[in-house]
Amino acid sequence: MTTVTSPVAGVAVGLAAVPDPVFSSAMVGPGTAVDPVRQPIEAVAPVDGIVVSLHPHAFVVVDADGRGVLTHLGIDTVQLNGEGFELLVSKGDTVGRGQALVRWNPVAVEEAGKSPVSPVIALEAGTDSLASVLEDGSVDTGTTLFTWK
Template identity: 65%
Template sequence: MTTVLAPIAGAAIGLAAVPDPVFSQAMVGPGTAIDPLREPVEAVAPIDGTIVKLHPHAYVVVGDDGRGVLVHLGIDTVQLKGEGFRLLAAEGDRVGAGQPVVAWDPAAVEAGGRSPVCPVVALDAVAGSVGEVAEGRVSAGDPLFEWS
């Protein structure tokens, strides 16, 4: 069992509410999404592990058990080419759950016409393996879902 923590504060809204079919239809994997508070924040690691992919707008942390969790900061934010994001860690870094990875401003993303909603996905997980999904308000570091 892996407890995946909220990488940012906001409202847990579920993947179905994400305005992107790749996430809303769980094509990448099961999980949930957070509608962030509209203030500059540091997105944190959702689990203990190693950062295997790190882009300004998204990152993947893989735990010692081989399970990877994707955090995607906003929708279509790859188009920003890193503008408005600041890396606080590097690919290959070992991180603890709750350790800051990327600083960004959801309000600035939204002001630019993009959704700041953040999918948090259990990569390559089978349907039904994610449970106890948080609903409503969450703080960074709160349990977000259980991956069995």
Template identity: 70%
Template sequence: MTTVSSPLAGRVIGLDAVPDPVFSGAMVGPGTAIDPLREPSDALSPVDGVIVSLHPHAFVVVDDEGRGILTHLGVDTVQLNGEGFELLVGKGDSVSRGQAVVRWNPASIEEAGKSPVCPVIALEATAEALSELVHNGDVVAGDTLFNWK
């Protein structure tokens, strides 16, 4: 089982509240989403693993069991071309749960006209594979969002 931790502090809102049909429809995979605090912060790795995909606005960490977890920093933030994001690790790096991966400021993302809501997705998983999935409530970075059985 893989425990997936929150990469950010904020309010969990669930995937169905993400203002993007690909995420809200769980087309990428099941998971949940966080409406982050509007302050500069580091997005943390939700699991121990290896960074297999790294963009300023999104990253995927694959754990020892080969499970990929996507953290997407905001919606449509790819359109910002990396502005407002600072990469703190490199693709192929091993990371520990809670290690800073990307520095960003959700308030500046919102000021740029984008939603700062952050989906956290279990890639290539089924909804039935997730347990103890958090759909609402306040979280701090490092709190458990779900378990992947």
């Protein structure tokens, strides 16, 4: 079983409330999302593993069981071309849960007309493979968002 923790502090929101049909319909995979606190923050690894994909606005960490967890920092933030995001690790790095991977500012994302809501997705997982999915309430960085059976 893989425990996936929040990469940012904020308020948990269910995927259905994410303002992007690709995420809200779980096309990318099941999971949840976090509406982050409005201040400059660091997004951290939600699991121990290897960074297999790294963009200013999104990253995937694959754990020892081969399970990939996507963290997407905001919606349509790819259109910002990295503006306001600072990478703190490199693709291929081994990281520990809670290790800072990207520094960013949700306020700047909002000011650019984008939503800072950040989906956390279990890639290639069946919808019934997640348990205890957190879909509301405040979360701290490191709060368990869901478990992957």
